[in-house]
Amino acid sequence: MPSYFRVLSLLEEENAEVVSSQELGKRLQMTPAQIRKDLSYFGKFGKQGKGYNVSKLLGELRQILGLDREWSVALIGVGRLGRALLDYGELTPRGFKIAAAFDIDPQQIGKKVGGVVIQDVAELANTVKNRGIDIGIVTAPPSQAQQVIDCLVECGIKAILSYAPLTARVPKDVRLREIDPVLALQAMTYHLKCLGSS
Amino acid sequence: MPSYFRVLSLLEEENAEVVSSQELGKRLQMTPAQIRKDLSYFGKFGKQGKGYNVSKLLGELRQILGLDREWSVALIGVGRLGRALLDYGELTPRGFKIAAAFDIDPQQIGKKVGGVVIQDVAELANTVKNRGIDIGIVTAPPSQAQQVIDCLVECGIKAILSYAPLTARVPKDVRLREIDPVLALQAMTYHLKCLGSS
Numbered sequence: 001m002p003s004y005f006r007v008l009s010l011l012e013e014e015n016a017e018v019v020s021s022q023e024l025g026k027r028l029q030m031t032p033a034q035i036r037k038d039l040s041y042f043g044k045f046g047k048q049g050k051g052y053n054v055s056k057l058l059g060e061l062r063q064i065l066g067l068d069r070e071w072s073v074a075l076i077g078v079g080r081l082g083r084a085l086l087d088y089g090e091l092t093p094r095g096f097k098i099a100a101a102f103d104i105d106p107q108q109i110g111k112k113v114g115g116v117v118i119q120d121v122a123e124l125a126n127t128v129k130n131r132g133i134d135i136g137i138v139t140a141p142p143s144q145a146q147q148v149i150d151c152l153v154e155c156g157i158k159a160i161l162s163y164a165p166l167t168a169r170v171p172k173d174v175r176l177r178e179i180d181p182v183l184a185l186q187a188m189t190y191h192l193k194c195l196g197s198s
Numbered sequence: 199m200p201s202y203f204r205v206l207s208l209l210e211e212e213n214a215e216v217v218s219s220q221e222l223g224k225r226l227q228m229t230p231a232q233i234r235k236d237l238s239y240f241g242k243f244g245k246q247g248k249g250y251n252v253s254k255l256l257g258e259l260r261q262i263l264g265l266d267r268e269w270s271v272a273l274i275g276v277g278r279l280g281r282a283l284l285d286y287g288e289l290t291p292r293g294f295k296i297a298a299a300f301d302i303d304p305q306q307i308g309k310k311v312g313g314v315v316i317q318d319v320a321e322l323a324n325t326v327k328n329r330g331i332d333i334g335i336v337t338a339p340p341s342q343a344q345q346v347i348d349c350l351v352e353c354g355i356k357a358i359l360s361y362a363p364l365t366a367r368v369p370k371d372v373r374l375r376e377i378d379p380v381l382a383l384q385a386m387t388y389h390l391k392c393l394g395s396s
Contacts, residue, residue: 001384001385001388002380002381002384002385003365003381005384006363006364006365006378006380006381007365010364027365028365029365029367064388065384065387065388065391066387066388066390066391067384067387071383071387071390073383079282080278080281080282080285081279081282081286083278083282084277084278084279084281084282085379087278088279088379090340090363090380091379091380091383094363094380094384095384095387096380096383134390135383135386135390137379142288158389158390158393159383159386159387159389159390161379161382161383161386165204165288165292166204166208167201167204167205167225167226167227169227173393175386175389175390177382177383177385177386179377179379179382180204181283181286181289181335181359181377182200182204182288182289182292182293182294183200183201183204184359184375184377185269185271185289185294185333185357185359185375186199186200186203186263186265186292186293187199187200187375188333188357188359188373188375189263189264189265189269189293189357190199190262190263190264191356191357191373192264192269192332192333192356192357192373193263193264195356195371
């Protein structure tokens with residue numbers, strides 16, 4: 001669904017009013033039949049032969065995905081990757097505002113990056129409570145990642161995006177997503193290997 | 199499979215000789231039955247009641263995934279994210295060496311980041327050929343990403359990892375993986391929304 005949302009947002013920017021399942025399929029590298037099946041789960045969005053109304057479908061998806069509001073994010077670990085995310089221009093316009101950033105390095109604490117003042121990680125629990133933080137992004141070093149994740153869970157955070165190259169443990173009611181470029185690369189080498197031996 | 203590989207590598211570092219499907223399940227947040235089913239596709243790795251031999255399973259997965267060799271990677275777009283990846287210590291030990299980096303900014307070209315001298319993107323085709331580049335990582339701005347991807351495809355690259363927040367188009371024989379933190383965040387807000395309304 002997030003992929004649909006991304007493509008439809010782009011279509012809206014291009015001032016498209018309607019879009020066919022063929023066009024959606026082309027942009028999402030899926031078959032038109034898959035598109036129609038996926039979207040039928042969420043009610044009758046399209047009319048036979050007329051395509052989908054872009055802004056209506058986008059509005060429905062926004063509601064379904066909980067994107068009709070802004071989500072407050074705390075980032076923990078302000079190294080190069082953390083800084084890249086703090087400076088990344090695509091989060092706020094797409095509904096995710098990094099409202100707080102934390103580190104353990106006294107040299108970093110108090111500095112301002114991407115409009116956010118870096119705080120001592122000891123202030124995490126208070127800040128999560130006072131500023132209504134919804135989501136944690138973990139960009140701490142691998143050796144500290146599980147500890148940071150445990151800390152976010154204790155603070156009541158229910159959604160965590162982790163950049164640490166490890167399968168972290170979280171309670172059942174917490175959603176954890178991981179971004180590990182090596183996993184993405186390894187998922188392609190099987191294909192490369194087959195090409196090489198063919 | 200890459201997730202299995204990551205967990206097994208960690209177990210090997212911990213000097214574990216055998217591992218049960220229970221333990222693997224715990225670490226991968228899957229049921230032991232799923233683990234046994236997954237691994238049975240790839241032959242008889244485990245003995246009933248004895249668990250899996252860690253180094254043997256790791257060796258087989260290494261071969262299956264094509265990780266018994268080093269892969270050469272070219273990175274295109276040396277902004278903050280590109281620099282973070284060039285400095286990221288987890289790529290080389292896990293089999294992916296960034297052998298070349300490219301940018302269009304004359305201010306960047308010639309500078310050295312993470313042991314790699316940044317080249318003019320005009321040299322991409324030659325470098326891919328001469329240095330046997332296997333994989334491209336695209337960290338160029340969104341507006342230039344599709345053009346960079348087209349360029350990599352023209353150079354014969356068959357595996358691309360893109361950080362651009364768009365669904366890029368590639369020919370059928372090219373594998374494309376995308377890392378977009380917003381998609382990962384949006385995949386969790388549905389869950390948060392449901393928690394909020396319960």
